[in-house]
Each structure stands twice: as C-alpha cells, then as structure tokens.
Amino acid sequence: MPDQNEGIRDARESTPSAEFTAPVHHAPRPAPEEPTVIVDPDRRLSPAFLIGLGVVALIIVVAIVFGIRSRAHDASELTHVTHEDAIEAVDVTTASRGAKALEIVLPVNTQAYIDTGIYARTNGYLKKWYHDIGSHVQQGELLADIETPELDQQVQQARSDLATAQANLEIAQITAERWKKLLAKNAVSRQEADQATSDYAAKQSALASAQANLGRLQQLQGFEKVYAPFTGVITARNIDIGSLIQAGDSSSLRTELFHMAATDRLRMFVPVPEADARFVKNGDKVVITSDAAPNQKFEGAVVRNSDSIDLTSRTLNVEVDIENQDHKLLPGQYAFVHIPVPAEDRSLTLPSNTLLFRAEGLRVGVVRDGKVDLVPVTVGHDYGATVEITSGIDDQDQVILNPSDSLAQGQPVRVETKPGAGA
Structure with missing residues (x-):
C-alpha cells in the first residue's frame, strides 16, 4: 500500500493545477435545547416595578389628553380666527x-358803479373828438362836436315860420278888436265878429306851435356838442372825425359814440346760496379779494338785496359796494366776496x-x-x-x-x- 500512496502523491505533485479533494463526512450536530421558563405562581411583583409602571401609564395618558386638548384648542382658535377674519x-x-365759524367765498365780477354808452341825439358828421380811451373826465366836460348842416337849415326855417306866425297873430288881433268895436255899434253881424275872434285864437295856437318847433330844433342843435354825463373814465371810443352820426340809443342799432364808466366806486352782485341767505344783512361788512391783487384785502358793504330767492338758481341776489378811489380794482375784474357765517x-x-x-x-x-x-x-x-x-x-x-x-x-x-x- 505504501507504493500506491506514493504513486498517488507523485501524481499529485506532478500535476500541480489539479486539485484533489477528498469527501469529508461530518456527523449531524444535536439541536440546541430551549431554555425552560418556570413560573412561580407564588412569586409577586415588587412595589418599585408597579410604581414605575403606573408612572409610565400616567405619562402616556397625560400625553394623550394634552394632545387631544391641544388639537381641540387649535381647532377652536382656527374657527375663531376664521370667524373674526370674516367680519369686516x-x-x-x-x-x-x-x-x-367760517366764511362763504363766492366768485363775482366787479362792475363800475355807473356804466353807460353815450349816443348822439342828432344826425350829422363828427367834427372833432376831445378824449380817447383811458381819459378821466369830469361831469359836463366836452367830449365831441357834431356838425349838423341840415339841422341848422331847419332851425333857420323854424325861425322864419315863427316870424310869420307872429305877424299873422298881430293882424288877427287887430282884426278881432276892430270887429268887436263894430259889433258894439251894430255895424256888423255877430257871426262876422265871432269869426274874427276865432281866427285870432287860431293864430295864437299857430304861434305857439311855431315856437315849440323852433325850441325842439334848437334843443337838437344843442346836441351837436357831446358832454360827459358823469365823472368817470372813457372805456371806448367808436367814432372818428368825419364819421356819419345818426341819432339813436341803446335799443337801436346805432353805434354809440363813447362808453363811460364811473370807477371811483364799484359794485358787485353776489348770488348767495339759499342755505346761507339768512346770514346776509344790509350794512354788513365783507372782505373782497382778487387774484389780480394778491395779498390784498378790500372792505366792502352789503347795501341791498333782492329780498327774494331766484327760482332758477335758488340764490339771493345781493349787491356789495366798495370804494375804489385808488383804482386798485378794475371794472370787469374777477374777484371773491368773503361773507362771514357765525358758528352754531x-x-x-x-x-x-x-x-x-x-x-x-x-x-x-x-x-x-x-x-x-x-x-x-x-x-x-x-x-x-x-x-x-x-x-x-x-x-x-x-x-x-x-x-x-x-x-x-x-x-x-x-x-x-x-x-x-x-x-
């Protein structure tokens, strides 16, 4: 067997890339035994353990109750805030x-105390004018001369007619007196005497008519000279030398010669609203201002009012006058009237x-x-x-x-x- 083992070892060593693993057989391990818990029915839990367990349970209960109450409070607060936000x-x-106390400020236009156009009362041609616009003239001062050749001839004719009437009257008077004497002697009839007396009366009337006609023409001849009707300023001159002059007035289409205004005193007509009319009394002092005269105040007075409310504008027409000797205010100027109103x-x-x-x-x-x-x-x-x-x-x-x-x-x-x- 040694030879066989060596041959196997030699073969293993001669082939190093080949691995040989012998099967290994292990015996099965026995299963671990589970610990056996033995409960002693007679054993009791310690008091410390019970107290700890109770504390833990109490903490859990408190946490649950606090969370529920917190959520309920948040919900109530949200409802309250929502309700409050819904209310304006x-x-x-x-x-x-x-x-x-205050004052009523009403806009007005200043007006000249006297403002009038000057027209000719006779026909003719302008011979000469003496004052132009802006001239301050006194009452009765000569403004212009009008040449009236036709009127002059009419005056001469009227004088001749008057002389004729006087001569006719004289002869009628002599005749009437003669017939009256003859009637006393019964030399003439009463009818003839009455006719002579009547003719004398007619000649008296003819003389009076001739005198009146001459006086009328002489009056017209007096209008050849145009005089200032009042003291004031010339605001317009509408004629020149040689202009044809025709008699007329403001209601006709005739051209006015001059336009005059009295500016030493101005007047203003103030429309006071109906609600404030009770505060206006004649004689009250008021203040007038104008943008044309900044930082200046002028004193005026309420002189009269219409004593009735205008049905169209619902205002009381009030006249305010102001002295204007220094001419700081001009006619036609825009101004403001300050009417005081007492406090209530x-x-x-x-x-x-x-x-x-x-x-x-x-x-x-x-x-x-x-x-x-x-x-x-x-x-x-x-x-x-x-x-x-x-x-x-x-x-x-x-x-x-x-x-x-x-x-x-x-x-x-x-x-x-x-x-x-x-x-």
Whole structure:
C-alpha cells in the first residue's frame, strides 16, 4: 500500500493545477435545547416595578389628553380666527360738537358803479373828438362836436315860420278888436265878429306851435356838442372825425359814440346760496379779494338785496359796494366776496369721508352693538375736509370712517380704532 500512496502523491505533485479533494463526512450536530421558563405562581411583583409602571401609564395618558386638548384648542382658535377674519374691520370716529365759524367765498365780477354808452341825439358828421380811451373826465366836460348842416337849415326855417306866425297873430288881433268895436255899434253881424275872434285864437295856437318847433330844433342843435354825463373814465371810443352820426340809443342799432364808466366806486352782485341767505344783512361788512391783487384785502358793504330767492338758481341776489378811489380794482375784474357765517353750537362736525351717497339719500354708518346702522343725516355747511351735520346723529355715536360702498344695514363689523382716532 505504501507504493500506491506514493504513486498517488507523485501524481499529485506532478500535476500541480489539479486539485484533489477528498469527501469529508461530518456527523449531524444535536439541536440546541430551549431554555425552560418556570413560573412561580407564588412569586409577586415588587412595589418599585408597579410604581414605575403606573408612572409610565400616567405619562402616556397625560400625553394623550394634552394632545387631544391641544388639537381641540387649535381647532377652536382656527374657527375663531376664521370667524373674526370674516367680519369686516372698521375705523370709527365721533362727531365734534359745535360747528366752527367760517366764511362763504363766492366768485363775482366787479362792475363800475355807473356804466353807460353815450349816443348822439342828432344826425350829422363828427367834427372833432376831445378824449380817447383811458381819459378821466369830469361831469359836463366836452367830449365831441357834431356838425349838423341840415339841422341848422331847419332851425333857420323854424325861425322864419315863427316870424310869420307872429305877424299873422298881430293882424288877427287887430282884426278881432276892430270887429268887436263894430259889433258894439251894430255895424256888423255877430257871426262876422265871432269869426274874427276865432281866427285870432287860431293864430295864437299857430304861434305857439311855431315856437315849440323852433325850441325842439334848437334843443337838437344843442346836441351837436357831446358832454360827459358823469365823472368817470372813457372805456371806448367808436367814432372818428368825419364819421356819419345818426341819432339813436341803446335799443337801436346805432353805434354809440363813447362808453363811460364811473370807477371811483364799484359794485358787485353776489348770488348767495339759499342755505346761507339768512346770514346776509344790509350794512354788513365783507372782505373782497382778487387774484389780480394778491395779498390784498378790500372792505366792502352789503347795501341791498333782492329780498327774494331766484327760482332758477335758488340764490339771493345781493349787491356789495366798495370804494375804489385808488383804482386798485378794475371794472370787469374777477374777484371773491368773503361773507362771514357765525358758528352754531347745536350742530355737529364730521369728516367728509364718513358720508355714504345712496339712492335713498345721504347716510352715515353708525356701529351699534357690533352691527351697522345706516343713519340718514342732513348736511349743513361743507368745510372741505369736514361737513356740518344738522340732524341724524349725536356726539356719542361711533361713525365709520371710509365706509365701503357695499356696507349694508345690520352687517356685523369689528371696531379697530377708538372713537375719535380718525377725527
């Protein structure tokens, strides 16, 4: 057997790439035995173990209860926040007691105290003019001469007619007296005497007519000279030398010769609104300002008013006069009349941004018990940023500032500012 083993070893060594593995047989291992747990029915748990177990259970229960309550609180808080967010938040204010004193500022046009056009009262040609626009003239000062050749001839004819009438009257008088004497002697009939007396009376009337005609023509001849009817300034000259002049007036199409204005005193007609008419009294002093005279104030006076409201404009026509000796204001100038209005303690003042313009009328939103109450109000004066409220609310009401157009009656709201914060 040694030879055989050697031959096998030699063969293994001679062939190193070949591996030879002999089968190995292992005996099966026995299965491990499971530990045997022996429960002693008479053995009890220790108190420390029970306490620990109770603490753990309590912690678990507390954790569960806290989590449930936390979730319930979060849900309630979310519901509350959602409900609060659904309610509109508003700012409120309260009305101020007593309206402030103010003045009504009304635009007007200044007018000359006397403003008139000057027309010719006779026909002819312009011979000469003496004053141009801007000239200040005194009453009775000569403005122009008119040449009237036709009128001059008419005057000469009227004088001749008057002389004829006087001669006829003299002969009629002599005849009437002669017939009266003859009638006394019964030399003529009464009829013939009456005819002579009647002819004398007719000649008297003819003489009077001739005198009146001559006087009329002489009066027209006096219009050859055009005089200033009042003291003032020439504002327009519409004729020149040689211009044809025709008699006329403001109701005809004739051209006016001059236009004059008395500017030492000006007048203004102010349309005062009906609501403020009660504040205007004759004799009241007012202030006049003009953009053409910045930083200057002029004092005027209410001299008269129409004492009636115009049905079309609903205004009271008031005349204000102002002395203008220094001519700082000009006729036709744009100006402003400041009429003082006294304060009233019974009225209230609210910001203008509290008003709601609805189809049913003017309203303000008042917060009462967390809900909106749309209250009708009456506005007095408009001060710009604020308005006067004469009825509808009192000074304790919480009035909503900047109300939305969708604000409705009874709508829940949440007040975010204290009353008066927005006033």
